[in-house]
Amino acid sequence: MDLDRLLTLIRDGESERVEFKRAPSRTIHREIAALTNAEGGHIIIGVDDSSNIVGTDVKAALEMVTSALSSIVPPPQITTRKLSVNDRDLLIIEVQKGTSLCSVGGVVYIRVGTSIRPLSIQEILMLSSELGIIAWDGAPATDLADADPHCIDWFFEAITRSRGKVIADEDRNRYLRSAGAVRDGMLTNAGILFFTDAGMQIPHAKIRMIRMANDEPVWSREFEGPVARVIEAVYSALLAEIQKVEVVVGARRVRVEEYPPRAIREAIINAVAHRNYTVSADIRVFLHPDRIEIRNPGGLMPGVDIEDPEHVPRNPALSNLLYDAGFIERYGYGIRLIRREVEEHPFCSVAFSTGPNRFGVTFRKMVGSLVDEVDRRILDAVREPRRSGEIALVVGLSRPTVLRRLKTLEGLGLIRKEGAGAHVRYAAIR
Template identity: 30%
Template sequence: MDDIANSVSDSCFPQIIPNITFQTVNNKCIVIVEVYPGFSRPYYLKSEGKVQGTYVRVGGTTRPADAMKIKELELEGMNLSWDEQICIGYPVEAETVKKLCDDITKYMLEAAVSEEEKRMVKPVTEQQLLNWKILKKTESQLAATNAFVLMTGEHFPFAKIQCALFKGTDRDIFIDKKEYGGPLYKQIESAYQFVLRHIDLSAEIEGIVRKDAYELPIGAIREMIVNAVCHRNYLDNACVQVAIYDDRLEVTSPGMLYGGLTLEEAMSGRSKIRNRGVAEVLSRMEIIEEWGTGIRRIVKRAAEYSLPEPEFLEIGDSFRVNLYRYTSEKPIKADKKPIKLERERMILQYIEEHESITNKEARELLGLAESTTKRILKDLVKQGVLCEQGERKLRKYYLA
């Protein structure tokens, strides 16, 4: 036992002191070596050095850590969050700061249930962004953190969500695909709407009230996307991916579970925040509710819909959630009529708020191709719901 303790201590840096005990099992002495997660990461083999001698567990295998993973371990060891670090050279403009403050305030107001709660919401200020470490002051000047950049622009090329609808149950034939960039909270909403456009929507009549219901719990859909965006590793050169198949909704997030967290611990509700600044803003916006409850909420919503139990997987250096649809002998096909009605409703609501809509505005609203958007608008004109004015690119549609 002493030899094992000395070998571990002499071979690794920073020093690791294992807990070594023994038990007698079937008249045999079994030596038990336990190594608990440490805070001075990364730990590596002295003989190989930090770059070559740092290893990570991926599933049931041990692999050399790449430069990106070592960087994340170093930040973790210093109790630093990458998104709270200053983004060198990124300008902080007053208009951008105001826009972010206004958007956070808007989300807070929308989340307030009663008029009394709305009155209690105070406009978010620049000082609050400083308190939340979204902005920092250096030599009396404002500096942008990576969290501020993620919430206001498209500076990081892989900080995006890729969405796709596939035919069948594997990644072979695309039916539709979109890529969303920009502020994270807008990405989340766009990806969420993409999923809703491509899953079944049914209607039930209760008395004189019509109730629309999607085939998958919308709370679980949003939770899957929000968790992927909030907890992903932004040092990883990969995008969050949202994929819809005939049998499931699949959301994949770059980065393994953070801080030595195991899948079993995550399932039990334990959480470690990888991106503290991003989580802070999304929490203030009420986009995430309580840290650590996301996985259990997904499981609960699926159970309420009598769906198969969701699947949570660590695949390589990424994390994946599968929410399964109702199974049947034939592949599930979306009911086109409810989807069409939902798209028309979105257009009419936009016109009520903005008086008119162009093909480009409708295309961005629905996330569809120009030809498809034009066909929907023309159908509404034929139905007598809309009227059109202007030629080609200048054409606008109004309520008839």
């Protein structure tokens, strides 16, 4: 941290991620643990609650902080630095967000606003799941007899259809154990979600669809039951809501769906697979006039970057079952698939949002930008078959840009691709 950044933090005052102290207090260990259990942040010693710089004895303060760290389990990741403002020394403690929950004397604290408080058992469970410390879905939860035989039959038929594997009846229990649906002779939470009417035991394991108008709800529907059935029901309901837009291009009328169906389906599957089931909230699908939003409790797992996502499942057993049943194509591929489908769609954009204990996908339709003047120039250029490089020269654009637009026009049924490899040519469909 440099001096300018320090002065900005002091000027902005205390917040959820910034704490001021004249000197280290006897509760400094709780302050550090609470920050690492939240989002991390800074403790600035030598500043009072009114943002006045009073200075501190940095050596003595550092000794107290070092001593306090020994009582935090596991040890948090912090860095310290001395900076001076107007000849007054300050000690800055930068606390990293933890990858596990830190406790002091067996109590787990968290920072909320500018104060700290201990967590309840339920909150510890929720945060542990959010951090990937525990796998909630793999815990045994109910008697195996609660499983619906029809759901089990459907699952093994789905394995055969999607994976080409035939599991003998006598091997079913072993397979369910290896997949994480059964443990110690009981159905796990993942097994409940897949093979029972999950709403009976996990009432928040449902999806709520809400139609919005002027940001006000018009109607809502709830979908609950075994997750495979819920996914299909929500997807079918969404398809019924997605309209086909008719666009006039020259003398032709083209009908195209407002949103890419495969991307919508993948977003639903991702929400079911990766949500945090220890949070008593449901998945919500909002249907706005200009967009579809899919929100689920549970942020990205620690270390996962939305721009380059890796497969780090919060619910590994549930993910295994969804993969075996054919809902998941490849592990770690969901966000990439959504982006690819949107890129190939004529008029849709996608945005991802993430934060503490939340994740969202927003599909926004852009009907007005379906076919612009550049596209019309390309259509004129391919009245006779041409290679992409030739088209780029005619319209004055780069070849990659032309290829992207050609893919869109092909999806609209306005052009066709002839040949293969280096001999590919594009021609207008008359």
